[in-house]
Amino acid sequence: MSEGYRVDEGELRALVPRVLAGLVRRGEDFDAAEDALQEALLDALRVWPEHPPDNPRAWLAAVAMRRLIDARRSEAARRGREEVRQETPPEPVATESGDDTLFLLFCCCHPDLTPASQVALTLRAVAGLTTKEIADAFFVPETTMAQRISRAKRTLRDRRLDEPGDLAVVLRVLYLVYTTGHGGRLDLAAEALRLARQLTLATDEPEAQGLLALMLLNHARLPARLDAQGRIVTLDRQDRSRWNTREIAEGVRVLQSALAEQRPGRYQIEAAIAALHDDAADAAETDWPQILAWYDDLVALTADPVHQDPAAVLGRAVAVGHVLGAAAGLREADRLRAVLGDRHRWHAVRGYLHELGGDPAAAGAAYAEAARRATDVAERDHLVRQAARARAEAQRSSAGSV
Amino acid sequence: MPKYLLLKHYRGGPEPHRAVPPMDQWAPEDVEAHLAFLRHVAEVLEERGEYVGAQALVPARTWVRYSGPDAAPVTTDGPHPETSDLVAGWYMIDVETYERALEVAAFVSGGPGPGGEPLYEWIDVREVMG
Numbered sequence: 295m296s297e298g299y300r301v302d303e304g305e306l307r308a309l310v311p312r313v314l315a316g317l318v319r320r321g322e323d324f325d326a327a328e329d330a331l332q333e334a335l336l337d338a339l340r341v342w343p344e345h346p347p348d349n350p351r352a353w354l355a356a357v358a359m360r361r362l363i364d365a366r367r368s369e370a371a372r373r374g375r376e377e378v379r380q381e382t383p384p385e386p387v388a389t390e391s392g393d394d395t396l397f398l399l400f401c402c403c404h405p406d407l408t409p410a411s412q413v414a415l416t417l418r419a420v421a422g423l424t425t426k427e428i429a430d431a432f433f434v435p436e437t438t439m440a441q442r443i444s445r446a447k448r449t450l451r452d453r454r455l456d457e458p459g460d461l462a463v464v465l466r467v468l469y470l471v472y473t474t475g476h477g478g479r480l481d482l483a484a485e486a487l488r489l490a491r492q493l494t495l496a497t498d499e500p501e502a503q504g505l506l507a508l509m510l511l512n513h514a515r516l517p518a519r520l521d522a523q524g525r526i527v528t529l530d531r532q533d534r535s536r537w538n539t540r541e542i543a544e545g546v547r548v549l550q551s552a553l554a555e556q557r558p559g560r561y562q563i564e565a566a567i568a569a570l571h572d573d574a575a576d577a578a579e580t581d582w583p584q585i586l587a588w589y590d591d592l593v594a595l596t597a598d599p600v601h602q603d604p605a606a607v608l609g610r611a612v613a614v615g616h617v618l619g620a621a622a623g624l625r626e627a628d629r630l631r632a633v634l635g636d637r638h639r640w641h642a643v644r645g646y647l648h649e650l651g652g653d654p655a656a657a658g659a660a661y662a663e664a665a666r667r668a669t670d671v672a673e674r675d676h677l678v679r680q681a682a683r684a685r686a687e688a689q690r691s692s693a694g695s696v
Numbered sequence: 697m698p699k700y701l702l703l704k705h706y707r708g709g710p711e712p713h714r715a716v717p718p719m720d721q722w723a724p725e726d727v728e729a730h731l732a733f734l735r736h737v738a739e740v741l742e743e744r745g746e747y748v749g750a751q752a753l754v755p756a757r758t759w760v761r762y763s764g765p766d767a768a769p770v771t772t773d774g775p776h777p778e779t780s781d782l783v784a785g786w787y788m789i790d791v792e793t794y795e796r797a798l799e800v801a802a803f804v805s806g807g808p809g810p811g812g813e814p815l816y817e818w819i820d821v822r823e824v825m826g
Contacts, residue, residue, distance in 0.1 A: 523732070662720035671752050675731050681720035682727045 299346045301339055306350070307422030310335070311492075313354045314419055315394035322362060324401060325447040328419050330361035335422070395420060396496035399489075400459030403467045404450055411446035412467045413474070418443055420492075421485045431482050432474070461497065465505050465561065468493065472509050483513055494548070503552035504562030510545030511568035514538040526676040530577040542572045560606075563592045567609070582616035589613050604633045608643055620651025638667035642677060649684060655692075658685035699748060699790050700797040702804060703820035706755050708781030713816035714809070722810045730815075733807040741789060746800070752785035788824070797821055 310331065317327040334357040338350075347353035402415040417423045417431075429439035472486035490506040518532035527533075549565045567588045574580040589610035596602035607630055615623020624647050627640065634640035641664035648657035661681035668674035719727055741747035756773075763770040787804065791797050801819040809815035 523735070658720070662718070665720055666755055669754055674752070678720050679724065679727055679731075682722055682724045685721060686724050 299343055301342045303339075306335065306338060309351050309354055310422035311398045311420045312394045313351060313358060315397050316355055317358060317362070318401070319397070324419075324450050325444075326362060326365060327358065328447060330358040330365065332418075332424075333361050334358040393496055395489075395492040399464045399467075399493065401450065403459060403464045404453060405460055405463055406449055406453060407446050409467070409470060411442060411449070412463070413470055414439060414443050415446045416467055416471065416489070417482075417485065421489060423485070461499055461502070464493070465501060469505060469509075469561075472512075483509070483516070487513060498555075500552040500555040500557050501559040501561050503548050504559060504565050507545045507549035507552060507565035508561050508568055510541045510548065511565055511572050514541035514545065514572060520672075524672070525679070526672055528676075529571060534574075534576065537572065542569075545569065545572070558591065560592060560595055563588050563595075567592075580616070582613055586610065586613040586617045600629055600633060604630050605639075608634065608640060612643060612646065615647045615650050620647045620653075623647045623650070636667065638664040638669070638673065638677065640664075641667065642680075645677075645680060645684065654684040655688035658682075658688055697790050697792055698794070698797075698826075699788060699824040700794075700800075701822045701824055702787040702789065702797070702801050703822065704784045704786065704804075704817065705820065706782040706784045709818040709820065712818070714813075716809050716815060726808065726810050726812065729808045729812060737787075737804055737807070740803075741787070741800070746789045746791050746796075748788035748790050750785070750787045753783055755782060755784070757782065794823070797823075 313334075314327060314331050317331070318324050331354070334354050337357055338347075338354060342350075398420050399416065402419050403412045407415065414428055414432075417428045418425065423431075425440045425443060426436050428443075429436040432439065468486050468490050471489070472483050474482060487506070487509050490502070490509055493502050494506050514537050515529070515532065517538060518534065518536040519527060521527055545565065546569055549562065549569055552562050553566070567585050570581050570585050570588070589606065592606045593599040593603065593610055596606075599607050608627065611623050611626035611630075613623075614626045624644065627644055627647060630640055641660050645657045645660035645664060648654070648660055658681050661677050661684055665674055665677035665681055668677055716722075719730065722730075738747065738750060759772045760769050787800075789797065789800055791800065798821060801821050805817045805819050806814040807817070
């Protein structure tokens with residue numbers, strides 16, 4: 295009768311924040327409620343194929359509640375107490391699902407947690423991933439991730455969770471999920487996009503939309519970022535026909551509605567820069583003057599951008615190189631020597647600017663410096679290739695000029 | 697089945713059989729050939745069911761030691777004598793015999809270098825305790 299019923303894991307996971315928020319709002323301990331819900335999810339995967347629920351959300355809430363009561367009973371029994379509190383069954387919570395997501399994001403991105411814990415907890419309690427999936431995504435043993443999550447939940451135990459949290463922290467955590475999410479076995483970038491979408495349903499803050507737009511506009515280029523051999527392809531050499539036009543269109547739409555609010559912020563600005571790259575039919579068409587104007591806005595957000603936002607200054611140096619010439623770009627990059635001189639990205643940008651200025655020998659040396667500092671194998675290999683290519687070019691041109 | 701760690705070095709080890717410059721100074725096609733070989737090694741090991749893991753290390757090194765209950769750890773970033781060993785990365789393999797571990801190490805060592813000629817790189821083979 296129920297043959298062929300398949301549990302839609304995406305749908306199931308979408309229920310997680312709603313059910314969990316309902317339990318926590320009813321006064322249940324976050325830690326215990328989250329554990330109970332994880333067990334209920336496993337029950338669902340086992341039971342639903344045979345007995346599909348009429349109301350999946352109510353089913354999950356009821357089973358999680360039963361698990362909570364069981365846990366409390368055995369706890370009470372262990373302590374030798376006779377009295378067990380009578381529990382009322384959970385009632386469907388009347389709040390919007392968007393509010394639930396926001397509420398849980400505030401819990402999981404609590405400022406007292408470390409960034410790694412915020413990310414892990416968000417992926418479990420809001421995205422509904424299993425501990426094993428999260429562990430795989432970060433290439434750590436499952437027990438390590440389980441420990442990290444339970445420590446995080448223990449930290450939350452003594453905190454008040456009924457006050458609104460810091461949206462800026464939530465945005466940073468979601469962006470962290472997005473940026474760490476490439477290349478792993480699990481597509482964390484897609485999770486981050488899903489969470490950011492949910493977040494924009496829950497808040498009118500234009501920066502939340504800005505973040506979603508930024509992710510979409512970057513994610514659209516992902517299919518062209520690696521070639522068939524897994525080699526990194528830089529933006530200027532990507533096959534733009536492989537970009538995801540649907541995501542670009544959505545990103546631009548979301549960005550425009552954010553910008554209409556006239557409350558700019560770093561994610562909106564970064565999204566605007568990404569949109570200008572996405573908009574160019576080829577690298578030569580890129581509207582660098584307008585990109586530079588957005589970078590001017592970006593560095594103006596902080597009082598001391600060299601120290602407070604060096605990544606923005608570095609990105610701006612590339613734009614300066616394209617608009618005012620490679621030498622001007624290199625002078626901009628040089629302002630960061632003390633701050634970023636140990637980072638591969640700074641040397642890579644200098645290599646790019648030297649190449650732009652027609653000095654492949656200097657470019658080769660800078661790329662080699664970058665390769666030595668790279669912390670990612672794919673990037674290291676890419677930078678070694680860039681160095682070898684620039685050096686070969688320098689040799690060719692010096693041989694030709696003799 | 698015993699596990700072995702095959703260590704590659706940035707420097708250190710026996711006198712090089714063939715001295716080669718750093719890879720960023722090779723011809724681009726030689727770089728491609730070497731990186732393709734590294735992918736091939738991983739594929740072969742995985743296919744044979746011998747692959748456990750592989751990892752590369754950034755060359756920068758810091759030595760650290762405890763310096764008492766109320767003091768910050770003592771660190772040193774060098775300079776270290778040029779002769780001190782510096783591990784570049786490793787393969788962990790799970791193989792039938794010690795001989796097979798040597799065979800894999802020799803295979804890794806023979807990867808193409810400048811001019812497409814083998815690197816003849818020394819590989820440090822260490823058995824992992826169970």
